[in-house]
Amino acid sequence: MRLGFFFFAFIFMANVSLGQDKIQWMDIETAQEANKKEPRKFIVDVYTNWCGWCKKMDAGTFSNPNIVKYINENYYAVKFNAESKDSVQFNGKVYVNRNPSMRKSTHELASIAAVGGRLSYPTIVYIDENLNLLSQVPGFFDAKGIEPIIHFFAEEAYKNSSWQDYQSTFKSSFQ
Numbered sequence: 001m002r003l004g005f006f007f008f009a010f011i012f013m014a015n016v017s018l019g020q021d022k023i024q025w026m027d028i029e030t031a032q033e034a035n036k037k038e039p040r041k042f043i044v045d046v047y048t049n050w051c052g053w054c055k056k057m058d059a060g061t062f063s064n065p066n067i068v069k070y071i072n073e074n075y076y077a078v079k080f081n082a083e084s085k086d087s088v089q090f091n092g093k094v095y096v097n098r099n100p101s102m103r104k105s106t107h108e109l110a111s112i113a114a115v116g117g118r119l120s121y122p123t124i125v126y127i128d129e130n131l132n133l134l135s136q137v138p139g140f141f142d143a144k145g146i147e148p149i150i151h152f153f154a155e156e157a158y159k160n161s162s163w164q165d166y167q168s169t170f171k172s173s174f175q
Helices: 002-018 028-037 052-059 065-074 108-113 143-154 163-169
Strands: 041-047 075-081 088-090 093-095 123-127 133-138
Touching: 028 041, 028 075, 028 088, 041 052, 041 108, 041 143, 065 075, 065 143, 108 123, 108 133, 123 143, 133 143, 143 163
Parallel strands: 041 075
Antiparallel strands: 041 123, 088 093, 123 133
């Protein structure tokens, strides 16, 4: 009985110390600072507090151990509330919410998530190490659905392959 407790405590502490139990979310400014020291791509979860699908992605997709591990190892993970009231500096420009007292007012930086001029939530935005927009991918994805997308950008497959070709040959870690 006592040995079981110590084994459980050791496993728990090992997981906590590795930081792999949760995605290491940060704000965009912190991610830019970290990127100066160790360049990586960014994955930006553009969400709102009222978005049910955003909450579903947080609870399922972004808590899946395979997804957590891959994102933490390959990206700076950024959470961005599209209705934030705070000013944000990104790539040398300051972005604000022009109507912070208005309900459901969209922050200027949320425009990075617009596809065809339209915003929807959730939208995941992929940005390269030089802060260039790679793509915006709107909609809900479960862990199995987002897995090939995060690999496509992290592995830079987009440079040599179309999404359709990559997706058709991708080997999932899920059964």
